[in-house]
Structure formats: structure tokens, C-alpha cells
Amino acid sequence: MPASPSAPVLTCHGLRKTYGPRTVLDGIDLSVTAGERLALTGPSGSGKTTLLNCLGGVDRADAGTITLAGHALDQLSESALALLRREQIGTVFQFFHLLPTLSVAENIELPLQLLGAPAADRRPRVADLIERVGLTHRADARPGQLSGGEQQRAAIARALVHQPAVLLADEPTGNLDSANGERILALLRELTDATSTALVLVTHSEEAAAICHRRIHLLDGRIERTTTAA
Numbered sequence: 098m099p100a101s102p103s104a105p106v107l108t109c110h111g112l113r114k115t116y117g118p119r120t121v122l123d124g125i126d127l128s129v130t131a132g133e134r135l136a137l138t139g140p141s142g143s144g145k146t147t148l149l150n151c152l153g154g155v156d157r158a159d160a161g162t163i164t165l166a167g168h169a170l171d172q173l174s175e176s177a178l179a180l181l182r183r184e185q186i187g188t189v190f191q192f193f194h195l196l197p198t199l200s201v202a203e204n205i206e207l208p209l210q211l212l213g214a215p216a217a218d219r220r221p222r223v224a225d226l227i228e229r230v231g232l233t234h235r236a237d238a239r240p241g242q243l244s245g246g247e248q249q250r251a252a253i254a255r256a257l258v259h260q261p262a263v264l265l266a267d268e269p270t271g272n273l274d275s276a277n278g279e280r281i282l283a284l285l286r287e288l289t290d291a292t293s294t295a296l297v298l299v300t301h302s303e304e305a306a307a308i309c310h311r312r313i314h315l316l317d318g319r320i321e322r323t324t325t326a327a
């Protein structure tokens with residue numbers, strides 16, 4: 098499964114993050130190209146989620162640089178960073194984080210609304226994504242009426258509807274049984290291939306790491322090893 102040989106869409110150099118006296122990330126360098134899937138693995142507490150949050154601009158690092166779609170995150174104002182995140186990042190979580198009062202279609206449409214896309218542009222994008230994740234027949238349901246696997250499929254559609262450069266996923270199969278987990282992984286692979294979206298995937302699961310082109314294993318906030326899929 099060759100990744101696109103294009104320029105990196107997300108890089109970090111010398112990333113460092115501390116919480117009080119504790120150094121949680123200690124000099125992380127990585128880069129991801131368009132269409133590439135990168136797994137972040139490592140024991141509990143090794144810094145995976147902290148790294149994902151820094152890469153996504155949710156947390157500010159204490160030192161080092163992060164460049165997303167050509168923009169150095171540490172040089173952006175809060176409002177410019179928020180806009181860049183909205184445009185260039187999609188996020189999938191373990192517990193779905195869909196808004197319970199909105200329908201599946203409305204949840205998926207939300208990123209486009211927040212970006213101010215006209216309704217005429219939003220509708221075909223939403224219809225396309227709902228179909229790709231196999232939820233057309235559930236478009237009007239509320240998230241609470243869906244199974245966990247269906248909620249995660251809706252969350253993936255929401256994460257990709259605005260065509261971000263990077264999809265960040267934190268244990269996306271962690272709350273699913275193995276059959277639903279497999280379906281979610283197949284979907285992530287298929288959709289990131291089809292859209293050339295880079296994926297950074299935090300996981301404890303071998304099956305999830307196996308859909309990735311490369312794996313970075315963290316230990317105590319440092320990269321212990323990097324492996325490339327055969």
C-alpha cells in the first residue's frame with residue numbers, strides 16, 4: 098500500500114511538552130505526507146494522546162515546531178489557529194463525541210456550517226459522505242438511536258466532510274467489538290486512500306496499527322522506534 102510521495106502535510110521538530118515537573122514529550126520529530134497513515138503506539142502514559150493534541154493544535158507545546166499545511170502553529174494567533182484546525186483537521190475519538198440533539202446528517206454537516214460553506218455546497222458533500230459510510234438510511238436518526246459502530250461511522254463522515262489535510266484519530270476502535278472495529282479500520286483505510294488524507298492514529302491495537310504505512314512507538318515521551326509496513 099504505497100503512500101503518496103508528496104511533501105509532508107504535518108511535521109513536528111523537537112517537540113517538548115511538560116506538565117509541572119513532568120516531561121511528557123521530550124524531543125519528538127515526525128512528518129506525515131498526504132495519504133500516509135501513521136500509527137502512534139506505546140504503553141499507557143507514554144505521551145500518545147498528548148502528542149496528538151499538540152499536533153492538532155489543541156494543546157500548545159512548550160518547545161519545538163509544528164507545521165500543518167504549510168503553517169507554523171506556534172506563529173498563529175488563537176483565532177488563526179482555530180480556523181486552521183477547522184479547515185485542515187478532522188478528528189475521531191474513542192467515544193464518538195457526536196452532538197446528541199442533532200441528527201446524523203446534521204452532525205456530519207456541522208464542520209461545513211462552521212466554515213460558512215453555502216447550503217448548496219454542503220448538501221452534496223454530506224450526502225456523499227453518509228453514503229460512503231453506509232448510513233444513508235439513518236440520516237435522520239439521533240446518535241443515541243445508533244449502535245456504537247454506526248456512531249463511529251457517522252463520526253468519520255463528520256471528520257472528513259470538509260476535506261481536511263489530516264485526520265487525527267484517538268483509539269477509534271477502542272469502544273467497539275472486533276467486528277465493528279474491523280469495519281471502522283477498513284473504512285478509515287478506504288476513505289484516506291480515496292481522499293489522500295493523512296491519518297495519525299493513536300492506538301493500542303495491533304489490528305489498527307496494521308492499516309498504517311508507518312508506526313512510531315513512544316516510550317516515556319520519546320520515539321523508541323519507527324517501523325515501516327512491509
Ligand SMILES: Nc1ncnc2c1ncn2[C@@H]1O[C@H](COP(=O)(O)OP(=O)(O)OP(=O)(O)O)[C@@H](O)[C@H]1O
Pocket residue numbers: 116121139140141142143144145146147148
Ligand atoms: N492535563 C494534564 N495534566 C497533567 N498531566 C497530564 C495531563 N495530560 C496528560 N498528562 C500526563 O501525561 C502523561 C502522558 O499522557 P497521555 O494521555 O499522552 O498518554 P497516552 O500514551 O496517550 O496514554 P493512554 O494510552 O493511557 O491513553 C501521563 O503521565 C499523563 O498522566
